[in-house]
Amino acid sequence: MNRRNFIRLAALSGVSVISAAAHASVHDPMAKFRSPSARGHNAAYDGPCYIFVNAAGGWDPVHLCDPKGTNNLEDPNRLTNYLESDIENAGNIRYAPVGGNQAFFQKYYDRLTIINGIDTQTNGHDSGSRFIFSGRLAEGYPSLAALVAANADPSQPMAYLSFGGYDLTQGIVARTRSGNVGALSQLAFPTRRDPSNEDSGFHSDTAGSLLRQAQAQREALQRNGPALPRTRRAMNTLFTARSGSNELRLLQEYLPEQLDNTNNPLRRQAQLALAAYRAGICISANLNVGGFDTHGNHDASHIPRLQTLLEGVDFIMDEAARQQISDKVVVVVGSDFGRTPRYNDQNGKDHWSITSMMVMGPGIPGNRVVGATDGGHNSLNVDPGNLRANSGGVRLTPAEVHIALRKYAGLTERELTSMFPISGEDLPLLG
């Protein structure tokens, strides 16, 4: 069977077919979940941490980083309800004068690359999200987060942590999907009735200590008792899994004593993702916040969601700084597509294929905007050299963005990446 068919058949069946680096798990795709000793593994991951933030539903760039003000607030064809003259700047970045934009852009403009005028070529949620986060409009590609994790170290127990959004893996890495942050926090603090309350142990501290002593005595009895070879291996695996070196205890070390309990889901997601990264068991994460599909009452609904989104990203960066890993964290923010330039009859905005993305991370130039749209929020082609608007230039799509992101992440030449080639222009979008 040739390689192409083998890979396809295997992928269709859910079998992992992955790089040589991870070949040990081809026959047992879940082997990577095992404890280090059980799988013969090893070193904590300490490379870059990739966080992909998904604004689910299709955000509106003209209320964010590609502002289109009006000169007449009564104009029925206006794109927004703010004046052109009110548009604000943070360095070279222009932003809409609404919601939490000012606080965010003033704080981060010198680290941000904004990519405007991205043509997703679709108005469908699934296909848009797929294109934005995998680089291909058609089905069948892993998300970039999955590709990053698979190339870095798919054997890590939470190599790819997902809280939603486009997170298909095509079998190249096991994804830990957790829409329920509460579940993970319960696992991080299994002996507490309330994970966020350190004084809520099921048993007293003394009882907990006595329990562990008794368990150790029992383990010693079991280890020394008669056992079939298989039983002995099974016992060793269990005892190792719950020993002091297991991953969850590492995760506990880096989780804050009190998980965030505000109504911004990105904050809890970020706490877990960064703690898992700090524990050396996570490489990439999908963070997800919804509520952007505002077909009615757009401004009142959408602008607060954008503010939630930006506050979430701000939280990621603050948390990264607090944990002294700012120089390791890469953040990519995107959404399914954009929203129609004009308001519909319900003061809502429908689906529009033109969108933007925001990127921050070590080595990514800040205070920079590439790509552009016209006054009607139509995409403008860009010159492949200087990236300025040029009608004879290249039309930006998520494919060009992903080519640039793959290059930035050092994935371009990797064997695994070559299984998922992207056709597009190689543009200096990230410098």
Add this chain to the structure above:
Amino acid sequence: MQHAHHRRARIRPKSPLIRAPFGLSITSCALLVITACGGGDAQDESDAGGSGFTWSSGGATGSGGNGTSGGDATTGADATGDEDSIDVIDDCLDDEEYFEEKVMREVLARRCEVCHNPSGAAKDSNLVLVGSWWGPTYLEKNREVVTEIARNERDGTSLLMLKPLAEIDHEGAKQMERGDEAFVIFEEFIRRIDQPNSHGCPDDDDANLAKAFESVAIESERKTLRKAATSMLGRLPSEAEVDKAEQGEAQLEQVLRSYMQGEAFYEWLTIIFNDMLLTDRYLPNDDAIGLLDSADYPNRDFYNDIEDNDLRNQTRRYANEAVAREAVQLMVHVVRKNKPFTEILTADYALVNPYSAQVYGVAPTFVDRSDPKEFVEVNLPGVPHAGVLSSSMFHNRFPTTDTNRNRHRSRMVYSFFLGTNVLTLGDRPIDTASIEDHNPTMNNPNCSICHSIIDPLAGTLANWDDRGRFRPRDEGWYPDMRPPGFNDKVMPSTAKNAGARWLADQIVADRRFAISMVQMAYRAILGRDPLTIPTDPESESYAFELAAHKLQSKIFAAIADRFVEDDYDFRTALVGLMASPYFRASDDSQLTGTSERVFDDIGGARFLSPELLDRKLSAVTGYPWKDSPDGTSYLTSTRWFRIYYGGIDSDTVVQRITEPNGLMASVANRMAHEMSCWTVPRDFTLPANERRLLPFVEMGYVPEDENGFEIPSAVSAIRNNLVHLYRRVLGEEYSPNDPAIDIAYQLFVEVWRDGVAGIEDQSYGNGLPWNCQANRDFWTGDDLPEEERVNQDPEYTARAWMVVTTYLLSDYRFLYD
């Protein structure tokens, strides 16, 4: 091969708990003899030499003679003495073993197979040998082919001799000389064809096989029933069941078979069948119904006309679940109705409940039209049924494309129903540069080795399109592929519109079907794949792995025979495996040296899946790990811990994790803490004789008086209760003063002492943590009478028992079976 180099060692069975494998009986405790060529075995008694082992039941005389009248005297070789092998059955080669050990391994594999294989230079000859990729019957198939060649003679001499002697035309030239080892082996093989069963081996194969397991102690009937009942039924065995099972093997099997009734069992079957078909992927929303073509089933979303929101959602859920699980439910139905298991493929009907019947637009008779669990057989218009093979969900779950052309489906059919992993055919490096042929899947040996197997079967499913719809192809099957067929048979044109049905008939007539169903039962019961034949003869463990595989194959074959004899009763396969050493091997087995290597993987030691642990929790504590009876199950909900605990979602996570990692250990730890917090106070709300965990103590039973002196009656009660807890929670039997009980007793006492001191100095309160308090009846939600509530713990005993219960619920013996 030199007898002088063989050494003999004896292992006496250490345990009186010897039982035969399923269907077999052991009447003697003959010594198990290991014949060794070479050092390394601790049991060796004689001088060193050689490099391998032969394990045989030579009897107390220690003669080691093969006792045969045929065979090896003619070869000059010891029939038991292949230096690379460990003969785990006996020291005599019957006809089947002679073919495997001598004809196949020593001659055909070494001299012939390189050309005589499906893609070799002799692929068009009458002698085409298959490898283990063919599935569990590959040796039988090869034996049939070689026997057929051997029976053909020219001038009174078999072609099997003439060809390799090059005494007639043989493109492979001369491969043997008259009188050499291969010649002698072929000669003996032909003699055995003429005089079958003349080998002189003891004719009680079952007893010989049983002897091979004599070093494996078998666990008690109580433990066997405990594992079976908790997993299949979610309850513990009754004393009456244990008493009956202890009367003998037949009674044990009767009790096991009696477990295979009722909704809990059928629910368990649903889980294990879905582990194979993975169609639970379509359970969410209306995902399954959405896969049906609205032109074929215009009433598919009938529920949308229901005005009441709750009723509409419930109706949609019932309908979608029935459609999603149509193939799984069909398999369950075949068992439930005591039909031959072959019907999972040959059923000329589909299965619907009252809700999916409306989706499909059919109107069969139901006893209760509101019962989503009532399934009946129907014919869907225009669909030629063939059990699972005509299920739209099956075809959607294992889809095809214009270029894949059903090959993926073909591969899965081979895997599921024939025990054949066609992908192992491609387990060799392929030089892609060499693949330049026109239509390489037909013409290039690198490709055709797989495609000659996969493509004909793919063609039999031609009528099922990429969306799982029955859409016969007007243009027929692809002319650039092999014609539809199976094995060497081409599908007759009369079967063109019912290819799946034709295929089903072929599959169930194939011996591999029965064995593959036994393999499926093994996966269900043991939670792991059967052993595969080792492929690296250079490996240090090759001989041991080969012996282990051979033993397992023999047992599977024996169970498959019974399965077939019982008219393909799937319960027979399940009972067979549950009665076998693979399920029942005891940790008391005294394995050493060779036996330890051969039985390296025997026994349960299964890390319980989320579903099985959920059942065991209910069986032992009386309560599920849920906040309320209608609440979400922490262990089986994908929103909570199912995936973290190694379970599957049948979508992107399709393979269970069978060894715990840190995440899974943490789930178990939380379960043990939370369930002890909930169940200990609840247990104390009940009268002592109704309690599951604490029937021998009361909350006022403290081990010491105020002066620190033991209170003997209380101490005795506490120890007795610990004995009860070890038995109930872990299935272990101890006396009250056993060291195992001492650990738990010390834990109880020390926690209690700390608690009493803490209450005195007010560092601890009198009350139980609020979410451990038992103020309501869990099942009804009703408030308990004030006097029955357990929310205060002034003596600190409830909390001490909670710690002990956590200790037990987190134990290896609870988390594994």
